[in-house]
Amino acid sequence: MVRISDERLESLPFIQQRQRHCSSEITPRKGSIGNKWTIRRESVPGESRSRCTSISMKTYKPHLISETRRKVEDLCRDLVINNDHIHVVEMRLRRAISKGLDKDHQAQSSVKCYPTYVRQLPTGKEKGKFLALDLGGTNFRVLLINISQGYFVMESKIYAISQTLMLGRGDLLFDHIAGCLAEFVNQHHLGQETLALGFTFSFPLIQEGLAKGRLAQWTKGFKCGGVEGEDVVELLKAAIARRDDLSINVCAILNDTTGTLMSSAWKEPKCRIGLILGTGTNACYLEDESKVGTLESVPKSASSTPTNHMVINTEWGAFGDNGELDFIRTKWDEEIDEQSLNPGKQTFEKMISGMYMGELVRLVLEDMVEEGLIFNNLNAELLMNKGAFHTKYISKIESDAVGHFDRCREVLAEFGLVGVSEADLSALRYICECVSRRAGSMCAAGLTALLKKMDYKDVVVAVDGSLFRYHPHFRNVMKSRVAQLMGVDYKFDIMMSEDGSGRGAALVAAVLQGHEARAEYTLADYCSIM
Numbered sequence: 243m244v245r246i247s248d249e250r251l252e253s254l255p256f257i258q259q260r261q262r263h264c265s266s267e268i269t270p271r272k273g274s275i276g277n278k279w280t281i282r283r284e285s286v287p288g289e290s291r292s293r294c295t296s297i298s299m300k301t302y303k304p305h306l307i308s309e310t311r312r313k314v315e316d317l318c319r320d321l322v323i324n325n326d327h328i329h330v331v332e333m334r335l336r337r338a339i340s341k342g343l344d345k346d347h348q349a350q351s352s353v354k355c356y357p358t359y360v361r362q363l364p365t366g367k368e369k370g371k372f373l374a375l376d377l378g379g380t381n382f383r384v385l386l387i388n389i390s391q392g393y394f395v396m397e398s399k400i401y402a403i404s405q406t407l408m409l410g411r412g413d414l415l416f417d418h419i420a421g422c423l424a425e426f427v428n429q430h431h432l433g434q435e436t437l438a439l440g441f442t443f444s445f446p447l448i449q450e451g452l453a454k455g456r457l458a459q460w461t462k463g464f465k466c467g468g469v470e471g472e473d474v475v476e477l478l479k480a481a482i483a484r485r486d487d488l489s490i491n492v493c494a495i496l497n498d499t500t501g502t503l504m505s506s507a508w509k510e511p512k513c514r515i516g517l518i519l520g521t522g523t524n525a526c527y528l529e530d531e532s533k534v535g536t537l538e539s540v541p542k543s544a545s546s547t548p549t550n551h552m553v554i555n556t557e558w559g560a561f562g563d564n565g566e567l568d569f570i571r572t573k574w575d576e577e578i579d580e581q582s583l584n585p586g587k588q589t590f591e592k593m594i595s596g597m598y599m600g601e602l603v604r605l606v607l608e609d610m611v612e613e614g615l616i617f618n619n620l621n622a623e624l625l626m627n628k629g630a631f632h633t634k635y636i637s638k639i640e641s642d643a644v645g646h647f648d649r650c651r652e653v654l655a656e657f658g659l660v661g662v663s664e665a666d667l668s669a670l671r672y673i674c675e676c677v678s679r680r681a682g683s684m685c686a687a688g689l690t691a692l693l694k695k696m697d698y699k700d701v702v703v704a705v706d707g708s709l710f711r712y713h714p715h716f717r718n719v720m721k722s723r724v725a726q727l728m729g730v731d732y733k734f735d736i737m738m739s740e741d742g743s744g745r746g747a748a749l750v751a752a753v754l755q756g757h758e759a760r761a762e763y764t765l766a767d768y769c770s771i772m
Contacts, residue, residue, distance in 0.1 A: 314615050314669045318606065320572045321676040323683055325726065327570055331687040332694075332727060334566045339556060339695055345535040352563040352589075353556055357534055358500050358526065359452045360553040360750060364508040367391055368752035373437045373490060375423065375478075376743040378444025378498050379462055379521050380408070382419065384426040387748040394745060399426055412469035416481035424487050436489040438755055440747030443474055444498035444522070446557045452754065455495045461559070461588055462522055462597065494750045497555045498706070499526040501746025502739040506704030508749055510737060513702045515692055519685065519716070520707025522559055522588075523595040527692045529554045558688055562589030574605040581628065590688075594681035596633040596709040604631035606673050616666050617659060624657040636674045637713040647671070681709075682716050686723030693724070699732055706739040 341347040342355030374385040385398040401422040407415050427433060446458035457470050469477065475495050482488045496504075503516030503526055516526045531537065531550050561567070567589055578598055579585055592598045607625055610616040617625075624630060639650045647667040654662055654670075693701060710716055721736060728734065739746075 308665065310615055311665065311669065313613070314610065314672065317609065317613070317615070318673060318676045321680055323570055323680055328683050328687045328723060328727065330569070331567065331684060332690045335558065335561055335688055335691040336695060338561055338566065339691060342556070343529070343534055343536065348536055352560050352566065353558050354458070354560070355536070356448055356555045356557060357537055358449055358496060358553045358555050360496065360500055361551065362753055364504060364749045364753050366508060368749065370752055370755060371437060372748040372751045373439040374442065374744050374747035375419070375439060376442040376747065377419065378442065378743060383744060384423055385744045385748065386430055386432070387745065389748065389752050396745070397430065398744060408463060409465045410467070412466040412477060413481070415466050416477045417484065419478065420481035420485055420488065423482070423490065424485055427488060433487070436491060438491050438493045438751040440751035441475065441478065441492055441495045442498050442501050442743040442747040443495055444743065447495070447497055447555065449495070452494045453492060458557070459584070459587065461584065461591070463583060465583055493754055494747070496747060496750055497524065497526065498743040499524045499555060500553050502704045502706045502742030503553060504746040504749045505742040506702070506737055506739045510702050512700060513704050514696060514698060515689070515701065515703040516739070516742065517689070517703055517705045518707045519595070519705060519710040521595060521597045523591050523685070524556065525558050525688060525692060526553050526555045527696060559588045559591030559595070563587055567593065574602050577605055578602060590684070594684050596707070599636060599677055599681060600631045600633035601629060602677050603636060603673055607631070607670070610669070616669050617662065620659055620662065622657070622659060630657070633709065634712070636678055639671055639674050640678065641714045642671070678713060678716065679719055682719030683723050686720045686727065689720070689724050690727040693728060693732060693734060701734045703734060703736045704739040704742065705736055706742045711738065
C-alpha cells in the first residue's frame with residue numbers, strides 16, 4: 243500500500259479547507275481505477291457540514307494500512323535514503339578519491355586509489371596459453387586459458403580454503419595454493435611447459451609494479467598472519483619454490499576489479515570502469531597518469547603505453563572509515579561493524595555488499611520480533627542466530643511478483659516458520675527492499691563519482707559479482723539513480739562481465755607477453771582509452 247506524504251495531502255484544496263478534521267486513514271473506493279481520489283464523509287454532531295474521515299486511493303490491492311505496518315515502516319525509516327543523501331555521498335566520495343590520488347593526502351584518505359601499473363587494454367588480437375589464479379574468498383580457482391583472436395578456451399577447477407587456513411599462518415595458506423596449482427598442472431599434463439600466470443588477488447593491494455603488490459589489509463573474513471604489508475607475489479613464488487614439481491612465471495598481479503575491466507574491454511572498447519558487487523565491493527577506473535600523484539616514478543617497461551593513462555584501484559570499500567557516511571549509518575550498521583573481524587574498517591562495503599546485507603536484514607527482523615511487530619505466536623528462534631539470514635534470501639524474496647509470496651514462504655520455511663500471515667510476508671519483503679535499495683543507491687553514488695571524475699561523455703561500466711548478477715532489481719535501481727545524478731549530457735551503459743577475475747588475469751598476462759614480444763609497436767596496436 244502506498245503511503246501519502248503530509249506535503250501531498252496538504253496540497254489538495256479540499257484538504258486545506260478541512261485539514262483539522264481529516265483522518266490519515268486510506269481506504270479504497272469501489273470501482274476506482276489507478277490512483278483516483280474520493281472523499282468519504284460522515285456527519286458530525288453540532289456541525290452543519292459533513293466531516294472528512296478518509297482519503298481513498300487504489301494501489302495494488304485494497305486494504306487498510308494497519309497500525310502494525312505503520313510501525314514496521316517507521317522502524318525502517320533510517321534505512322531509506324533520498325536523492326539529497328545520495329548526492330552528499332557522491333560529493334564526499336569524489337573528494338576522497340582526489341585525496342587518495344594526492345601523495346601528500348593519501349594517508350588521510352579513506353579511498354586510497356592505488357596505481358595498478360596496468361596501462362594498456364586488450365585489443366582482441368592477443369593469443370597464447372596462460373594460467374590464471376583467482377583468490378578472493380572462501381574458494382579459489384586455477385584456470386588454464388587458451389586465447390586466440392576472438393575467442394577463449396577455458397578450463398578451470400575450484401579449490402576450497404578452510405576456516406583454519408583463513409585464520410592461520412600465511413605460509414600455510416600459500417603452500418596450500420601451490421599444492422593445488424601443482425595438482426592442476428599435473429591433471430592437464432603441463433609439466434613440461436613454463437606458462438605465464440596472472441594472479442587475481444581480490445583484497446586491498448598496494449601495487450608497486452605489475453608483479454609486485456603488498457597486502458594492505460585482510461578483508462572478507464581472512465586474518466592470516468604474516469601477510470599484511472608483505473608482497474604476496476613473493477609469498478606465492480616462495481611457496482612454488484618449496485616444491486620441485488612446478489615451473490610457473492608469475493608475471494602479473496591484479497585486483498578482481500581490474501580483471502573485470504580487462505575482460506570486458508576485450509569485447510567493448512568503451513569500457514572504462516570495473517565494478518565488483520559480490521561478497522565485497524570495489525571499483526577501478528582509468529585515470530590520466532598526470533593526476534596520479536602517488537607515482538614515485540613512471541617505469542617505462544612492458545607495462546607502459548603511449549596512452550598516458552593507468553587503471554586505478556580505488557579500494558572504495560573503505561569509504562566512510564573517516565566518518566563520511568555517519569549521517570546515514572544506522573544502529574544495525576554499527577552492530578555489524580562491531581561484530582566484524584575488522585571493526586571501524588570497510589564501512590562502505592559493510593553497507594552495500596553481499597557479505598553483510600543478509601545480516602543487516604536479520605538484525606532488523608530481530609528488533610521487529612522483540613517489538614512484537616512480526617511473527618507473533620511463531621517460533622523465530624532460528625532467526626536469532628548470527629549470520630543465519632544469507633543475502634541470497636533477499637534476492638529470492640524480491641524475485642516474487644508484487645503481491646505474491648511463494649519464494650518468501652520457501653525462505654521462511656528454512657527457519658521453521660510456516661503459516662506466516664501475508665502481512666508478515668509483506669513486512670519482510672519491505673525490509674529486504676529497504677536494505678537492497680539503499681545499497682543500490684549508494685553504489686550509484688559511487689559510480690557517479692567515478693563518471694564525473696573521468697568526465698567522459700560515453701562510458702561502459704563492467705560489473706561482476708553475485709549480488710549484481712542474482713538480485714532481480716539491483717541493476718535497475720543503480721541505473722536509474724546514476725541517470726538522475728548524471729543528467730542528460732552523459733551517456734553510460736552497464737554490462738555484465740564474463741569471468742573478469744579469471745579471464746581478466748589471463749588477459750593482463752597476454753597483453754604483457756604480447757608487448758614484450760615486440761621490439762616496436764605503434765599506437766594503432768592499442769585500444770584507445772581516451
